[in-house]
Amino acid sequence: MPIIEVEELSREFQVMEPAGRFRRRKKTVHAVRGIDFIVEPGEAVGYIGANGAGKSTTIKMLTGVLVPSSGRVSVCGFNPVPQRKALARKIGVVFGQRSQLWWDLPLQDSYPILGAMHRMPEADWKPRFQELAGQMDLGEFLTTPVRQLSLGQRMRGEVAAALLHRPELIILDEPTIGLDMISKEKLRQFLDAERRENGTTLLLTTHDMSDIQRLCQRVLVVDDGAIAYDGPLTGLADVAGAVRTMVVDLAAPVHSADLLSLPDGAVHQGIEAEGIRHSVSFDPRKLSAATVLAAISSTAEVADLSLHEPDIEHLVRQLYGSARL
């Protein structure tokens, strides 16, 4: 049985907008319009889309915070809003921007309370907590008040809190936002291991392409309230024509793009810093970064380089651009 089933799900909001100096007019905003998808247990799904595309609204409908205007939604076999409390025992939710921990207390004090909320006896929550604390390296800051934790530490604490009751499904809303590379990587490794070992279904929204690359076999792209793409990430890059960009700093200035030799398919994008910095874009499916670098090195000495992955916003824009044309 699927863990999430969404059929023809829509949500609209009534907002008031100014009409004239004093009058206001009711306006209907369609945040989500007729989306369908199914998530099977153990899947890892990235739910992506631009700001205001309808991601949060969908998540609220899945977690029982918001009633759909129409359509059907079933999560872990429950109808989320009427069965909100029963559902809460089966799912874990992490809102990247809001804390569910007790702000003024040492981190470790939140877990007994959350365990009790989920009616877990100590013999049940404690070993699970120790397991999570071990995997997430919470040890060194367990006695620090939550308000004094760094964002990365706090996020690890938040994810541990959401997983304490061994939920079947964990929903993460922007879990890696604002984290440094090391914290991001730790979190991803942990989530991946959690899914592999315990079969926990993963649904996350993110703006970070590497989150999806590392964690999700499947991507749902939502745009303007509708599902624009549902499939593997590689497919998304195919549809959207993802390009990577290589930025090289040369040892000596080269003032014209023509003087730099580039392989077929690589496009020179621009020169900065008086001929020192050049950026080159290429399709990663046709060319490797090594090929591009080798070609450039054959004509000029490369002092430094960086690679830029296509970001999700860009991919989605590309996808939509091509779908609409």
Added chain:
Amino acid sequence: MASPRALRSGAGRDPHAPVTNLVLLKLLVSARLRSQLAYRGSFLSDVAGQILLGLTEFVELYAIVHNVSSFGGMTFAQTLLVFGLASVAFALGDLLLGETDSMSETIRSGKLEVLLVRPLPVLLQLATSDFQLRRVGRLIFALAALAAALLFADIAWDPAKVVLALITPLAGAAIFCALFLGAGAMQFWILDGRQFANAFTYGGRYVASMPGAALFFPIQIFFTFVIPATLVAYAPSLVILGLDGPAGIPAWTGWLGLPAAVVLSGLMLLLWRAAIKKYTGAGG
């Protein structure tokens, strides 16, 4: 009530004991208390501030009674009884549900969503997450005022009056809890409704702590039969002191505190449920 077994599991002796409501409640409240003690300096100054606030209200009352010798037909000690009963009731209500006052912040900051994805009623989480210990300062002062009033007002005690004196602070607390709850619920519709809501809670306290006879007649009716503020302290005080009430607040209303608390709490709970439904878009 508290079974010895539940208490023991709360102390963590039997790790396999099921989590009872009592254990959960103790955990929630103790977490809240520890949170507040985390800022010792600010906590102590809060407690002191709350006592000072109570004292100011008392001085205000004293200034009036001292100059007019009889305030709404009451002597100073009798006025103090009204003040003490109202203050105890308000302090208890504020202690339990005072933070529904800032419901609009809870909604705006998204904190409400965190509460909604937990397997507990939102109201229980709010009551325990905002159990403001510093408000104990107000309660201490209120109890002192009440004790002094009971001592100095000449009361011809009989069993019925003793019962009434015991019920009254609790019924009053329930009335204020209901008012706070209503104030919180209101903010789901009026997002900037905090000031408006305060008119009922803090305004209710102001009316409750003064002799109702001093009020304008229609106001007497309003604050007795619509917002039952005078039923919190003044009306029961009339019965306890053996006085006759003004036209809008006859002495028999002294016994209406408890029924009013039950009715008002029921209504406000319904309003609260409607408010949560409104937020999730499930109704209305």
